[in-house]
Amino acid sequence: MSRVVFDRVTKHFGEVVAVDDLSLEIYDQEFLVLLGPSGCGKSTALRIVAGLEDPTRGTIIIGDRVVNNVEAKSRDIAMVFQDYALYPHMSVYDNMAFSMRMRHVHHRERHQRILEAAHTLGLETLLRRKPAALSGGQRQRVALGRAIVRQPSVFLMDEPLSNLDAKLRVQTRRELIKLHRRLQTTFIYVTHDQVEAMTMGERIAILKDGALQQVARPQDVYDRPANVFVASFIGSPAMNFFQAELEGQTDRLVARSDSVEFPLSAAQGQALAKLPARNVTIGIRPEHISLGEPSAKADHCMLAAVVDTVESLGSEQQVTFSNADSTIQARLDPSPALREGEQVLLMFACEHLHFFNPETGLRIEDQRG
């Protein structure tokens, strides 16, 4: 059993609240990503699981025992640090052997485990080298190897890919996914990179200022972000937001934002009726915007806008538009190729609108499943 549970965990550093009443369960053998901007408390949360920090309040459970008072070395975890923390004076072999030596594992067993891990990670030829003689990618693999030979119940990883160059990062991402499948052990992975989170996590837990914003599968976080922060953090280019006022009756509601009218479906209208005030924040993702024809105006959200900048990626254009008061980002087909200053008509796919309470930022659920 190697699930990990945060039960109302809070961590204060003096006046600063690093982790704020975090309750989260990570299932056995799950690959969970802790995602958030710098300073959101994800590394602190990880270190609390590791036993490197003590929570100010709350309980940490690994497996089925409370580990608050258990020393880091007895928690059956292994940690991969962002800067690898390899012992610089020891060879790769000795680095990987260290923890087993400290536990008096028999040398034959040690040797066996090291060879296996080295084989998995492609380190066989490097065993005699010292860390200074390795590249960044190689060091990272040694750090992984050091964790693997411990055969822990939980792997903790603190932004292990951020010191690698882009190409290596992509390659290592895939290797980590395969590794997880092979080892069938719980992975808790901390990162600020949403691409890593989306591609690697079975579930993503998003943190902001120490508080949990949402925990769900990647696709769910993308399609149904729990609040404005999550909506703007996930997805690149980021979601577009409009402040709108509701007009009309429940079944024929229109949300009007300065220059755009959003005719709402019955289901959407019903959900929005619960709002105390008549204001709402509307979000639409860049890929749900396309070029429109004036004739379609009737039941689509249309908006006139001027092209600001065009970034052509070959397979698509990422275009920034401006109109009276807002900037809109869209992902459009590569043709027709737009030019700066061009006047166009934009069309929003209204069934993909996201609605948020302008006061709380929370998502307003509509009646679609």
Add this chain to the structure above:
Amino acid sequence: MATRIEALATKVVTVERAVRRRPWGRYALRYLALMLAAAVIIAPIYMTAVNALLPKQAIVAYPPKLFPSDPQWGNFPKALDQVPLARYMLNSTIQTGVIVVGQLVTSSLAAYAFAFLRFPGRSLLFIIFLSTLMVPLEVSIIPNFQTIQQLGWLDTYQALTIPFLATAFGTFLLRQHFMTIPKELRDAAAIDGYGHLRFLWSVVLPLSRPVLASLAVFAFLSAWNQYLWPLLVTNDDNMRTVQIGLAALRGREIDSFNVVMAGTLIAAMPMFAMLVFFQGQLVRGLTAGAVKR
């Protein structure tokens, strides 16, 4: 109401856990060790201070008194009176001041040459410079003494200062630092028409203030604490430095031991002041060779 009790209960449990995890006993033990070590280190200084304040009869007390019940503050001016401490301090100050300034100047110039000027034989010359670190003063005292004697410099400030105006350690330290100055800066200065001296004075030295400060403190420490050389080249009581003057106290009024101790404290004051006010630079200068930063 329920939540408040819950909250209190959580606090109690957390505090209890904290206590169990980190018993106050462990902290107490650490502080005890620290205080014991501090006491042992401070003991000589403390006893000197105590003895300096004791009246004449009390210093021959046994067991030795640990606290002056009747502090004789008058021992301090007495020390300055009976022993030309002020003159000794002056000599030491002049000696140290000249050496510090001299070392800063010569090593800045030398380090500049080694860091920025490319000329044939530079590496060899640098190694020769470093080799002087291997020849300790004690080995060359006899010929150096003879040189001073022949120049007629016995009992003069020149004898105390000139042999020490150059330093390989300082040159090495500054060169290391000068080499970290980005090439772009030098190129820009060259384009602006800066000659070497101007570049050194207006750009390099201001950028090297911390290293220069460390070197100054280090040079101050070594110069002020010199013993063997001043012993050799000064005989006249007027030219003695603080260190030699202090040691000479031993032969004098043995029964006024408390005055001698007062004198010792006065002699030690400048260096302690230096430690308190310039601890950062001091540490940096002393650890320059030992630790990679």
Add this chain to the structure above:
Amino acid sequence: MAVTTGEPVPRLPLPGLVARGLTQLKNLGFGVLFLWPSILLFGAFVFYPLIKSVYLGFYESDPLGNRGDFVGFDQYRSVLAGSAFRHSLRITFQFTMYTVPPAIVLGLGLAMLANQKLPGISIFRTIFASTVATSVAVASMMWLTLLNPTTGLVTWILDQLGQPRLNLLNDPDWALVAVSLTTIWLNLGLATIVFLAGLQSIPERLYESARIDGASRLGTFLHVTLPMLSPTLLFVTVIGTILAFESFGQIHILTRGGPLDETKVIVYSIWENAFQRFDYGVASVQAVGLFILVLGLTVIQLRFLERRVFYQ
């Protein structure tokens, strides 16, 4: 060594080779200008004396200190193989062993004590480092009080421990120990500062990694702290040995080389021969001997120990 230069842009545009040659010459000129003070001083007070010491060793000195007859290597042979030199060698080696290893162990211990994150720790750090501000003379005078046979604190402590009033500085068996004690105290501040800097340069991550790996406190010390400190340890050992061999001041103040020559280290013997007995010939031979000794010891230590030092 990656060394960068900055040559001032030549004012006149000259054809390549000539321009380069001119720049080289200009650099040489400035080089000489900037270096001559140091070169002159080193030449006069470091290299010339070394050669002259060797030279003086070839001549006997008369009782007035004037240069006497040329005796060639005979004086070298008789002095360096003589019992007096061997005696001072022994004393110096003993002194080094009494002062350097304890200073390292105690300095490291103090540094580790001072490296803890406790409130008020900086006060303790300053106290531990304080002896760096004491000169040889000041330290010796302070310890004179402590070692005083009738009223000293050390004497009193020994008395409590069952040892009758020992007159340490006058006892041939204990004088060197007493002088060594003074020296250790004197050097402790410096040792603490250096080791503390070394400890603080060890990345915290390594300790965390060792914690997770299950290393005990001893294990962490042996496998993380010591290896990472090895360059500092080497530095302190080499420099400490050199300084121990060059010690003079505390012997001059505390014991004057006695009793029964039991604290007569090499430098003291040199000084005594040269400036009390005016026997410059013999003293010069000793000085040359000291030089070779220190050089040799340093080379041996570096060779032997550097293999076990780990550099990053």
